[in-house]
Amino acid sequence: MTWTTGPLVAFDTETTGLDVETDRIVTAALVVREPAGTTVRTWLLDPGVEIPAEATAIHGIATSHAAAYGASPRGALEEIASSLVAHQRAGVPLVAYNAAFDLTLLDVELARHGLPTLPERLGRPVRPVLDPLVLDRDSDAARDGKRRLADLCAHYGVATPSPLHAAEVDALATLDLLDALARVHPHLAATTLDALHDHQVGAHRRWVDELEDGERERPYVGAGADGRWPV
Numbered sequence: 001m002t003w004t005t006g007p008l009v010a011f012d013t014e015t016t017g018l019d020v021e022t023d024r025i026v027t028a029a030l031v032v033r034e035p036a037g038t039t040v041r042t043w044l045l046d047p048g049v050e051i052p053a054e055a056t057a058i059h060g061i062a063t064s065h066a067a068a069y070g071a072s073p074r075g076a077l078e079e080i081a082s083s084l085v086a087h088q089r090a091g092v093p094l095v096a097y098n099a100a101f102d103l104t105l106l107d108v109e110l111a112r113h114g115l116p117t118l119p120e121r122l123g124r125p126v127r128p129v130l131d132p133l134v135l136d137r138d139s140d141a142a143r144d145g146k147r148r149l150a151d152l153c154a155h156y157g158v159a160t161p162s163p164l165h166a167a168e169v170d171a172l173a174t175l176d177l178l179d180a181l182a183r184v185h186p187h188l189a190a191t192t193l194d195a196l197h198d199h200q201v202g203a204h205r206r207w208v209d210e211l212e213d214g215e216r217e218r219p220y221v222g223a224g225a226d227g228r229w230p231v
Helices: 053-059 063-069 073-089 099-112 118-122 132-139 149-156 167-184 186-190 193-214
Strands: 008-015 025-034 037-044
Touching: 008 053, 008 073, 008 099, 008 167, 025 053, 025 073, 025 099, 025 167, 037 073, 037 167, 073 099, 073 118, 099 118, 132 149, 132 167, 132 186, 132 193, 149 167, 167 186
Parallel strands: none
Antiparallel strands: 008 025, 025 037
């Protein structure tokens, strides 16, 4: 039996934008998958700022809707962080696609509202984390093409019954994608969680370094651009 049988907890967010230092969480989802089944919990937050039209076009949440129906960010963030920390303390791997974005944004949001970050709550770094984006880049580095969640789902034959860019749909797709990755690349399933986490730390760092060496005119500026992963 390997870690692939679960339990696993997937985390995903939809946001006001892509800057982890200034943008806000609009929706979030935690999906727990274990042998007995899958449970989903979602949050709609009132980010307290205008949701740009470009962001609304992606996830469908307008400022007026979030203001009318969204929860207080502080309360929702506390619930999200408490749940993630409980799973971490139980040894459940945290699964996130482009984890550097979602986990960094969550910690910045927590600090913004005067709440302890995940590492502060745990008294240690967040681990183990499994990131299909990092694992795919490392396991199939020579493959050309984009590596957005939709691209990888198409490449690995992962069906998405609902459109992506809803937090719960993306979290479920990320779990299915991780399972597909482990089947196509069996060495992943055979690696211990601690070793796999450490391997991803190195793999992300190497990817950033290679970008800096090969694409100096187009530097990577997203979350994790300084080479740190997952936060």
